[in-house]
Amino acid sequence: MLRFKTGLSALALAGFMLAGAAEAYVSGGHEYNLACNEAGFILSSKDPVTRTKGSGAMTQNISGIEKIYLGKSCVAFHEVYGTGTWCWANGGFVADFADFSFGFARQELYCPTENDAPGLHCTC
Secondary structure, eight states: OHHHHHHHHHHHHHHHHHHHSOOOEEETTEEEEEEEETTEEEEEESSOEEEEESOGGGOEEEEEOOEEEEETTSEEEETTTEEEEEEEETTEEEEEOSSOEEEEETOOOOOOSTTOOTTTTOBO
């Protein structure tokens, strides 16, 4: 009986740990965590990412935790790529910049707040 209770306790603990794990958003092989604020969504890479900026002799590699800002007004911002736009459709959502696009296929933005749908009008 003790063996059964120990196994049941371990199973319950594992279920609790899985239920508490945050969903990761994935684009281009990189995982991102989602946060929300009154301005919209913020996707932060789980691990450092290296992006290339510039061309020719002015090329720079910029590394660090990457943040993609998706505003309620459908404006996107990235520290390397600058200002762009973002939109969602039934197939996921995308942030478009002049030199790069982040596609999040089959993923849905969700924030468990009173205003959990900022940018709902930002359709592709």
